[in-house]
Amino acid sequence: MNVQQWSALDADAQAQVLQRPVQAVAARTSEAVAGLIAAVRADGDVALREISLRFDGVAPASFEVGEAEFAAAEQAVSAELRQAMVDAAARIRVFHQAGMSQGYAVETAPGVRCERVVRPIGRVGLYVPAGSAPLPSTALMLGVPAQLAGCREVVLCTPPRKDGSADPAVLVAARLTGVHRVFKLGGAQAIAAMAYGTDSVPACDKLFGPGNSFVTEAKQQVARDGAAAIDMPAGPSEVLVIADAGANPAFVAADLLSQAEHGPDSQVLLLTDDAALLAQVQAQVQVQLARLSRAAIAAQALQASQLILVDSLAQAFQISNRYAPEHLILALRAPRDWLAQVEAAGSVFLGDYTPEALGDYCSGTNHVLPTAGAARAYSGVSVASFQNLISVQSATAQGIAAIGGCARTLARAEGLDAHENAVALRMEVAA
Amino acid sequence: MNVQQWSALDADAQAQVLQRPVQAVAARTSEAVAGLIAAVRADGDVALREISLRFDGVAPASFEVGEAEFAAAEQAVSAELRQAMVDAAARIRVFHQAGMSQGYAVETAPGVRCERVVRPIGRVGLYVPAGSAPLPSTALMLGVPAQLAGCREVVLCTPPRKDGSADPAVLVAARLTGVHRVFKLGGAQAIAAMAYGTDSVPACDKLFGPGNSFVTEAKQQVARDGAAAIDMPAGPSEVLVIADAGANPAFVAADLLSQAEHGPDSQVLLLTDDAALLAQVQAQVQVQLARLSRAAIAAQALQASQLILVDSLAQAFQISNRYAPEHLILALRAPRDWLAQVEAAGSVFLGDYTPEALGDYCSGTNHVLPTAGAARAYSGVSVASFQNLISVQSATAQGIAAIGGCARTLARAEGLDAHENAVALRMEVAA
Incomplete structure (x- = not known):
């Protein structure tokens, strides 16, 4: 010290x-990750199998966890640990639910209504590491807000153990929080699969969760490519x-x-x-x-x-x-x-x-938080991280009469004739 | 069609x-942008001057807009345009204010209080393009929520005109929305200056706004480097x-x-x-x-x-x-x-x-919105884009007695002794 x-x-x-x-990610890490992503995009499950075998020493017959493995996990986890996860999930749920964004509407001028509607992100991918130890708590921290947001499909990837099974506590945590599908995939290959999709793994709109340098670099690369959004740099x-x-x-x-x-x-x-x-x-x-x-x-x-x-x-x-x-x-x-x-x-x-x-x-509270000084401009994971806020506006004939002139003046100042024309046409009819 | x-x-x-x-950004755009950013990081204002001269054909004596230029802008803008901006800003303010995130607190267990506090991001940088035409409306769309968030310092960059002045309407919009400092800088060099800082331009925590391919690529590069957060890909x-x-x-x-x-x-x-x-x-x-x-x-x-x-x-x-x-x-x-x-x-x-x-x-509503399919997982700019949401927890002796056992069980499951010990020590004293 x-x-x-x-x-x-x-x-x-x-x-x-x-x-x-x-x-700064070592150039060779960055290149290696790019290579893994390219392989998964090109060869899908075949590449996932080859990469898993190479890095994890095992390629499960099926990447997806089936009912039998979930049932076995329930048996393998002690009653004490299960209860701790149930209790933790309940408190995470209470705190996150209380902070959920609400839709709202305001009239900004007579006949002009502006509002915000809240929609779940369609399909999200959660990454739960298992490097030095599996982290069922991370499954709870990501699963609970995804469930509260109401995402249509919640996918979770976690590295396989040496025997090809997933960590039982992670599986129980996934089930407790309503995760829809769990895949035994780790590292950059898991991120690539969730970003681009393969025959086994569906492509997700946004990826969440911590990981080692390969995982975080892979998240950055797929985000930069526009394939999937990510929660935050890590x-x-x-x-x-x-x-x-x-x-x-x-x-x-x-x-x-x-x-x-x-x-x-x-x-x-x-x-x-x-x-x-x-x-x-x-x-x-x-x-x-x-x-x-x-x-x-x-x-x-x-x-x-x-x-x-x-x-x-x-x-x-x-x-x-x-x-x-x-x-x-x-x-x-x-x-x-x-x-x-x-x-x-x-x-x-x-x-x-x-x-x-x-x-x-x-x-x-959530434990997926901004690191490395990112807290200056990023917030931790919340239900909002799993939602889209969409703005909506509707004007009546009275509404466009009230604010159309303002829009026309600004459109003219910016030299955008067609914008002005789109307003002017309505104002003529509305008058 | x-x-x-x-x-x-x-x-x-x-x-x-x-x-x-x-x-996909052309490799040569990406390289050119990287070169511009490196130059600004290495040579600061000297590089800004050289690059501005090269791309904009002008390097203003001072990049920062002074009081005289603001005063001249007020004279140059017609009363009609000024009023349109005042009216637009008022409606943007009404809508954005109504949707602001609120702090909240809940007791998640007896003696355990969890809360969210909302803080403005300290220093933010707004980019207002002026490619085919200056866009004072963008200054309003970024300036109003920054002001509502209460950011300590709001910086705005906009490209200089041929005569070295800034667009008067953009300056009036900046003043209407409480922008603190305006710089006549465009392109990747403006983004580099706001991300890393120079003698003239302060380094900002987060950058906002649309722009051409150089600007958007520069935003991606500084975000990837961790120098500044950005609003969204564009x-x-x-x-x-x-x-x-x-x-x-x-x-x-x-x-x-x-x-x-x-x-x-x-x-x-x-x-x-x-x-x-x-x-x-x-x-x-x-x-x-x-x-x-x-x-x-x-x-x-x-x-x-x-x-x-x-x-x-x-x-x-x-x-x-x-x-x-x-x-x-x-x-x-x-x-x-x-x-x-x-x-x-x-x-x-x-x-x-x-x-x-x-x-x-x-x-x-805001006009800075997700494009290119990003709306699947990104939302448009709102006041929240200019804020940090910080979670806070406080437990009493009763509180740690209530939930400490849960934490210890989970820490043990994850093999994290020191985590368990940090809880156990308190429980002993609290008991």
Whole structure:
């Protein structure tokens, strides 16, 4: 862990401390992904089979999960885990449903009605990774809002295990959230299949979910090609903790380690105005680290972590807004009083009893969030991510009489005769 | 204009008819844009000056519009045009304000509060083209929602005229909507400047607005690089009209021509279940075309246009949803009855007295809309496009007691010890 005193750094050094590792995709990753996508487009299921065998060491007889495998998954998952998923899904549903966009209508002039209608995106594709471990929680985070939006078809891809089966907990999560079809496909090949379609896999309008560098690069490439929209750009997971003198060092250390165990490239920052707290957190991290099964991964991430002593909490919020973290933990005595200072972050955790893990799993908020500073201009996944907002207008004869002149003046100013004519013709008839 | 009978076509021919021209950017455009962006990143204002001189034939002494030029613009714009912009802005404001996202909070378990807070994106960059004509309406369409969102700084770039000044109507529109700074910069160089910043131009978090192929390619490149978010991918403008036997052929023809005059690559489709109406529209297009100042452009676009005879209006809506047009005009006797059939479109125009031009200028809806089929998964610009939605959670000791067990079970299932530990530590203290 690197310890810094913010005010002692010059501007360049400050920028350096907040610099994320360059996320530029290696040219060879980009080329490899392009090759995989081209193969899937050209050869469909044949290519999927060959690529799966090459990368996953297995090519299931059928990519699609059938009823027997779903039934087996229900048996394989413990009652405790199933209940945890049911409970988490229920809270995710409550929070997401309460924030759903509504249609509305207003009269903007006499006889001119403008409205918004909300429609589900037709077919969506969810990606649920299973790299170091399967992530049933991600299936819940994507499945619940897709179901609330009412998408006609929800497709989910998740990598096959060595024996060709899918992770049972992911399958149970998919069924709990009404996912229509699940395919045992991982990596760039899964993204290509969902974007362009094959005989087995239907082409989807929008793709969602986290993944490794191949998955995220594939999402970028299919989005650029116009084949499918994507939820957001993705990078390694991040946490920034702002802690005051009253914070519990063991809690803060546990939160930093939660982030660090995600992967060696996870980003971990602590900002505090109390030097003693900083030192205590540092000590606690060492104590807790030793006990973790993923200690090696976490230790690697911690090498790049920053523990920063700031002059004041106000300064901490300035730094946080500049960094725009995916997760922001406010380990403060009066966290709600500071919330108004937060300008850019994915998800915020208030107070000592709200570890990030609650949001990762079951508080009700979404854990698919903007990383790498994208929180400056992107929001996390919500029901709106699965919807189209369509604007609608209707003018009566009175309506076009009221605003037609305005439209004609603007059309003339822009030199668009046919636009003016389309209005003028109606105004003559309406008059 | 190409006339088709839908049911007489096989599946391939149907796909062909709905095929948009390939929007793949020529490799040399992509390379040229990359070169321009690299130059602006390396040499800042010096590069902007050189590139502006090369492409626009002028490099203003100061890129930024000063008070004197704003004052001169107010004098140069006619009272009629100014009033039209004031009126249009007022209606755009009414419609957009009514649809603004609201924060909300719900208790998802005893002692667990989840909420959404809404924050303006800090600094946004608006691009207002001035290719064949300046587009003050676009300044209104972007400036009003940016102002409603409350963005800290709204920057606008628009190409300089030959004499080095900016279009006065665009400047008046910018001032009417509270734009903070206007720069006389066009093309890929404007996008590069707003994404990366130069001594003159501040770096923006998100870029908005239409433009030519250089502008749209530059937006894609800076978004891919993570330098700035963008509103949506962009292609040539499009209209699809669904007309019944009772439609007015002159109105329909005028709407098709409104779209066609935008540019030679504009997409124009008519779907009708009445052969007589189709023939009448065809005749009317010829009559009206002759009178247009932009007849040459429109005629070129019409060469690729499709007039399609369908078996039924229901079939027309299936085709429309598949195509997902930017603009959808329902020239029907009972258009509202059909609205529920619309699954994907940017903006919908109901009935004989609602030409697309109303939405382009002053009904109140936005005219920055998804093209090229993007309406299947993207929505038009709204206030939400200028906002971040941040989720917030707070648990009390009671709260973590209520849901901590659920989080621990899921963390264990995913093999994430540190996540479990972060929850367990709190539960011990809270108990």
